[in-house]
Amino acid sequence: MMFLPLIGLSAIIFAIGVYGALTRRNAIGILMSLELMFNAANINLVTANKYLNLENSVGIIFPIFIITIAAAEAAVGLAIILSLYRQTKTVYVEKINIMKW
Amino acid sequence: MLILLLFAVIAIIAAILVVSMKNIMHCALFLALFLLSVAGIFFYLDADFLGIVQILVYVGGIIVLILFAVMLTSRVSSALLEQTNEQKGLAIAACLLLAAAITAAAFRTPLATTLNPVKAEGTTHFTGELLLTVYALPFEIASIVLLVALIGAIVLAGKKGE
Numbered sequence: 001m002m003f004l005p006l007i008g009l010s011a012i013i014f015a016i017g018v019y020g021a022l023t024r025r026n027a028i029g030i031l032m033s034l035e036l037m038f039n040a041a042n043i044n045l046v047t048a049n050k051y052l053n054l055e056n057s058v059g060i061i062f063p064i065f066i067i068t069i070a071a072a073e074a075a076v077g078l079a080i081i082l083s084l085y086r087q088t089k090t091v092y093v094e095k096i097n098i099m100k101w
Numbered sequence: 102m103l104i105l106l107l108f109a110v111i112a113i114i115a116a117i118l119v120v121s122m123k124n125i126m127h128c129a130l131f132l133a134l135f136l137l138s139v140a141g142i143f144f145y146l147d148a149d150f151l152g153i154v155q156i157l158v159y160v161g162g163i164i165v166l167i168l169f170a171v172m173l174t175s176r177v178s179s180a181l182l183e184q185t186n187e188q189k190g191l192a193i194a195a196c197l198l199l200a201a202a203i204t205a206a207a208f209r210t211p212l213a214t215t216l217n218p219v220k221a222e223g224t225t226h227f228t229g230e231l232l233l234t235v236y237a238l239p240f241e242i243a244s245i246v247l248l249v250a251l252i253g254a255i256v257l258a259g260k261k262g263e
Contacts, residue, residue, distance in 0.1 A: 002105065006146075007207040009109050013116050015200035020120030022192040023185040028170055029125055032132050035163065036116050039139045042151075050146045052212060060228050061236050063151055067158050068243045072250030074163045078170040079258035085174045094186065 006047040014040035027081045027091045031074065038070045108141040123184050125171050133164045150225040 013036055020033030042063040049059020085091055088098065115135035122128045136159040143152035232240050 002102070003212075004207060006109075006142075008204045009113070011200045011203035011207070012113060014203065015196040016113075016116045016120055018199060019192050019196040022195070023189050024120070025182075025184055025186050026125050028167060028174065029120075029128060029184065032119055032128055032167065035132060035159070036119060036135065039136065042155075043139060043142060046143055046146045046148045046151060049148070056231055056235050057224065057227060060148055060151060060224055061231055063148075064154060064228075064232070065239060065243055067151075067154055068247060071158055071163060072246055074166055075250050075254040076257065078166055079254040081170060082173060082258045091174045092182075 001051070003047060003051040007044060010040045010044040010047070013037075013043070025092045025094060027084070027093050027096070028078070030093065031077050031081070034077075035070065035074070038066055042066055105142065105145045108138045108145065111135075112138040112142065121185075125175060125184070126168075129164060129167045129171055132167070133160055136160050136164070147224060150228045 017033045017036030017040060020036060021030050024030045024033060045059040045062050045066075047059075048054060049057055052059075081091055084096055088096055090096065112135055115131045115138060118131040119128050119135060122131065136155060140152040140155040140160075143149075143155060
């Protein structure tokens with residue numbers, strides 16, 4: 001029975017993603033850490049679908065929508081980073097403070 | 102079982118390298134390795150459609166986007182800069198606590214683990230059927246979200262003054 005080890009794996013990957021999002025200075029690095037967290041959630045859902053006999057196999061359907069939203073998020077996020085880079089010539093988040101006043 | 106263990110170890114090592122490497126380009130490449138090993142875990146867990154979508158959308162799409170963004174925004178000197186901020190120790194402590202809390206919660210929850218009967222032809226057939234019957238409305242909303250994201254990305258990153 002690999003149910004609990006896989007939940008532990010997804011918890012570890014989620015924690016690594018949180019660490020990356022907290023400590024990265026590069027905005028693209030923060031986006032990559034977000035992808036790690038999305039994937040941890042997907043592993044969790046797929047594991048639950050295999051071992052818990054979910055109704056309507058929601059553990060397969062939900063990750064599809066998560067991947068869709070992650071793709072949209074990556075496109076918009078990277079567009080925002082490119083636009084910021086054109087304005088401020090940096091991608092380091094502590095230097096991007098144009099909304100601070 | 103052994104294959105699952107191999108993929109899990111590769112995923113954890115690649116994830117740690119993604120958040121700790123100095124060169125952001127190498128981070129993106131290790132993110133690709135991580136996503137591929139997650140696809141392997143999906144294949145092991147009888148989610149074949151999801152594994153293929155993972156490889157197509159993540160490794161084929163998002164990684165290429167990220168690599169483009171890295172190449173468009175990095176400078177020659179940026180590989181020498183410090184990539185982490187000064188909250189490193191505090192962040193490590195918080196994340197260890199978070200992982201321990203999630204794992205403890207999972208172990209303490211009484212879940213009736215009954216193995217799902219494996220379908221011989223895989224889950225793709227049922228996934229498609231469910232997407233067009235039970236989950237038809239979320240499916241259509243997702244397409245609108247993708248359209249809005251496409252237009253938004255063009256508006257944000259496109260050339261100004263045209």
